Amino acid sequence: MxxxxxxxxxxxxxxxxxxxxxxxxxxxxxxxxxxxxxxxxxxxxxxxxxxxxxxxxxxxxxxxxxxxxxxxxxxxxxxxxxxxxxxxxxxxxxxxxxxxxxxxxxxxxxxxxxxxxxxxxxxxxxxxxxxxxxxxxxxxxxxxxxxxxxxxxxxxxxxxxxxxxxxxxxxxxxxxxxxxxxxxxxxxxxxxxxxxxxxxxxxxxxxxxxxxxxxxxxxxxxxxxxxxxxxxxxxxxxxxxxxxxxxxxxxxxxxxxxxxxxxxxxxxxxxxxxxxxxxxxxDAVRPGRMVAIMGTSTCHVMSSETLAEVPGMCGVVRDGIVPGLWGYEAGQSGVGDIFGWFVETCVPGSYEREAERLGRSVHEHLTELAAAQRPGEHGLVALDWHNGNRSVLVDHDLSAVIVGQTLATRPEHTYRALIEATAFGARVIVETFEAAGVPVEEFVAAGGLLKNRFLMQVYADVLRRPISVIxxxxxxxxxxxxxxxxxxxxxxxxxxxxxxxxKRTEAAYTPDAGRAAVYDRLYAEYRRLHDHFGRGEHPHDSPAGAPAGNDVLRRLRALRNEVTA
Missing domain, CATH: 3.30.420.40 (ATPase, nucleotide binding domain)
Incomplete structure (x- = not known):
């Protein structure tokens, strides 16, 4: 032509x-x-x-x-x-x-x-x-x-x-x-x-x-x-x-x-x-393909021929993604923003100087150091709620938690734990959809965070499924x-x-069975913290038989707002 x-x-x-x-x-x-x-x-x-x-x-x-x-x-x-x-x-x-x-x-x-x-x-x-x-x-x-x-x-x-x-x-x-x-x-x-x-x-x-x-x-x-x-x-x-x-x-x-x-x-x-x-x-508008647009936050969207009630989803709308299908949305209100906050506020100058000497950004330097660790080596579990929780708790009064820090904890340990926390948050969303009868047949990643190959591999290992990429x-x-x-x-x-x-590349990342097994154990701890701090002292918000949680995160947010008003 x-x-x-x-x-x-x-x-x-x-x-x-x-x-x-x-x-x-x-x-x-x-x-x-x-x-x-x-x-x-x-x-x-x-x-x-x-x-x-x-x-x-x-x-x-x-x-x-x-x-x-x-x-x-x-x-x-x-x-x-x-x-x-x-x-x-x-x-x-x-x-x-x-x-x-x-x-x-x-x-x-x-x-x-x-x-x-x-x-x-x-x-x-x-x-x-x-x-x-x-x-x-x-x-x-x-x-x-x-x-x-x-x-x-x-x-x-x-x-x-x-x-x-x-x-x-x-x-x-x-x-x-x-x-x-x-x-x-x-x-x-x-x-x-x-x-x-x-x-x-x-x-x-x-x-x-x-x-x-x-x-x-x-x-x-x-x-x-x-x-x-x-x-x-x-x-x-x-x-x-x-x-x-x-x-x-x-x-x-x-x-x-x-x-x-x-x-x-x-x-x-x-x-x-x-x-x-x-x-x-x-090219992921057909049913069963969940697209995660991963940037400052992450939005998860997918189409389906069926209508279901998914707890904590952002919504299900007829014709919401493509005409003729039900479009589902869920999301995480902080992902890349969390990593950015950590680099801007929590990394010592010695790391910045070393990154500059190596010709890397601080993010690249921390990623390299984090990738050298084995899953579970840092002894940490984090809740990725620095900007509240969009799905599945739908509560922006929640805030972040990091458990397991000691005097031996280094910035790269926390950085890796934060990456893992966002992957755990994504797994909560996928599991919630599937438990509600909306199967996720393919997980497709898009957005600026695709550039971090280590992060994408962590997601594949945590989710225990291949990840396709746009x-x-x-x-x-x-x-x-x-x-x-x-x-x-x-x-x-x-x-x-x-x-x-x-266009997309199918199964660009595949899970490693050994790492995935360790992440299953860390994810179990994440879910305990998730329900304890996220569902708080509200039995109607908690799964049947779940123990009472703690509303401390909401109380701290209320006190902050009162003092700064």
């Missing part, structure tokens, strides 16, 4: 710290150009830009203009690197972290960009890892359980503080003026598509997983009024019509064409979530590009497009 007759699509992945664009050939999924744009404001956790207004504990915000800058810079740069004519691009697709949600006016203007609200923290977009709404999530869960709300089991019995309703209730009760001015409460995944097309759409993925939309409806006004009378009517801010994944959201406007340097009028795909869209990039370093962006190809009409559906454009 003549190169000039080839068609291309652009995928844009909006992450936690940056946005990435990739140019992909429609015929075979080849990635020809990529560019990254770092957010100027990164994660806003301490003070608001400009005004300096202080934020409270567990806050995490972002700036909408950082997202626009990705369109202005990363997209044109990726197209230029690909060496193609912009006229050959037929579509663009986007994905976002979720639940990253913002209050806006009826025409889509973010409230934080209005002068009168620039200094009000609740007017800014709340990033997925904004966990300050945990008390509000607790109230939602308690009332839903008391009333027997039919949607609650679809979320494993608990909704998260990260999601739309908990964050909205926090805004209402802490800044009712901002809540009253909010005409649209919208996921960033849908807001960015609005900026590209001039048309407001809401996608089935974020509505189902983060907006409690089940069986064609949101929670009732009667339920919402039971939380706060002023919350009744909130769903009117969410939009009503949901757009299918892979669908055409609209066409690129003249203004967005100027930002991206792409042709006006090309197809813009319906918005999506970074984790869910990655399943297409790995064939791209740009999983979410490639997945968004695949959705753009469907929206542009190049393929009939996501499954067909994923088969042609997605």
């Amino acid at each position: 003549n190169a000039n007759s080839e068609r291309y699509v652009v995928g844009v992945d909006f992450g936690t710290l940056s946005g990435r664009a990739v140019v992909v050939r429609v015929s075979d999924g080849a990635e020809l150009g990529t560019a990254v744009h770092e957010y100027a404001h990164r994660v806003i956790e301490d003070r608001l830009p400009g005004t300096g207004a202080r934020l409270g504990p567990d806050w995490a915000l972002q700036s909408p203009d950082d997202w626009r800058e990705v369109l202005r810079h990363a997209v044109p740069q990726a197209v230029a690197q690909a060496g193609i004519s912009p006229s050959q691009v037929v579509g663009i697709g986007t994905d976002f972290t979720a639940c990253t949600v913002l209050p806006a006016t009826a025409d889509g203007a973010p409230l934080c960009e209005l002068p009168e609200f620039a200094g009000r923290p609740h007017a800014w977009p709340k990033l997925w890892k904004h966990h300050a709404a945990q008390p509000h999530a607790d109230r939602i869960n308690a009332l839903a359980a008391e009333r027997g709300e039919a949607w609650l089991p679809r979320y494993g019995g608990k909704i998260s503080s990260e999601w739309q309703f908990a964050k909205a209730l926090q805004v209402l009760e802490e800044d009712p003026e901002v809540y009253g001015r909010t005409e649209r409460w919208i996921e960033a995944a849908d807001w960015i598509v609005w900026q590209l097309t001039g048309v407001e759409t809401r996608n089935t993925c974020t509505a189902g997983y983060k907006g409690i939309h089940q069986d064609g409806a949101y929670p009732s006004d009667d339920f919402l009024a039971g939380l706060n009378p002023a919350l009744a009517g909130f769903t009117g801010k969410l939009g009503r019509e949901l757009a299918p994944l892979g669908g055409l959201a609209g066409r690129l406007t003249a203004e967005a064409a100027e930002w991206t340097k792409l042709p006006e009028g090309i197809a813009v795909a319906v918005g999506n979530v970074d984790a869910h869209v990655t399943a297409a990039a790995a 064939g791209s370093e740009q999983g979410p962006a490639l997945g968004s590009a695949i959705h753009a190809a469907v929206a542009a009409g190049a393929y009939p559906d996501i499954t067909a497009a994923a088969a042609a454009m997605g």
Whole structure:
């Protein structure tokens, strides 16, 4: 085929710290150009830009203009690197972290960009890892359980503080003026598509997983009024019509064409979530394939033909990953972030100097030292709850635990224990799914942590199963590009497009029987600690016959919040 007759699509992945664009050939999924744009404001956790207004504990915000800058810079740069004519691009697709949600006016203007609200923290977009709404999530869960709300089991019995309703209730009760001015409460995944097309759409993925939309409806006004009378009517801010994944959201406007340097009028795909869209990039949208997108956090997604109630899952949504199947989601709210925290705060200067002498990063140096140990040699077990627990406990008031430290404990021992802890957390999720009747036939890994081969082998040994790996370093962006190809009409559906454009290597890592046997013993200790500290003094949260636990982690978090308020 003549190169000039080839068609291309652009995928844009909006992450936690940056946005990435990739140019992909429609015929075979080849990635020809990529560019990254770092957010100027990164994660806003301490003070608001400009005004300096202080934020409270567990806050995490972002700036909408950082997202626009990705369109202005990363997209044109990726197209230029690909060496193609912009006229050959037929579509663009986007994905976002979720639940990253913002209050806006009826025409889509973010409230934080209005002068009168620039200094009000609740007017800014709340990033997925904004966990300050945990008390509000607790109230939602308690009332839903008391009333027997039919949607609650679809979320494993608990909704998260990260999601739309908990964050909205926090805004209402802490800044009712901002809540009253909010005409649209919208996921960033849908807001960015609005900026590209001039048309407001809401996608089935974020509505189902983060907006409690089940069986064609949101929670009732009667339920919402039971939380706060002023919350009744909130769903009117969410939009009503949901757009299918892979669908055409609209066409690129003249203004967005100027930002991206792409042709006006090309197809813009319906918005999506970074984790869910990655399943297409790995050609893992068929039932039984669990995709773990491993980065700062890990999200586990898989499709199934059957509906089941999986304790502690983030949600099960019809058409949530691909139309026609039930899409399941679970996750770990801290993985790469945990390793980053350890390197930044717990590693002595002598290790940094030695890593520099060897021409390695500190992470690489610690990984090399950790890999030299035998499983169990460090005598440690850790709980990977530095950023709370998403699945299966769904409690962001939990915190980390490391057991077994002595004066002989070295940084590489703790580093290895933290890697193992995240693998144990993944095993809890897999076992919980299978116990609920949702078999995991293949475990597929994606995300930035694939670069650490030692870590991936630990996961294979802990999980006692082969691990397949995605064939791209740009999983979410490639997945968004695949959705753009469907929206542009190049393929009939996501499954067909994923088969042609997605890629993965099956059984790239296989478990070692000897190491796995030791990890079984360590995992048993992890599960004891998991239930003791995680289920605490709440018998209804614990498995039948389990001994009472301890709520010390929650009490410590409450004391910290009280002192720092």
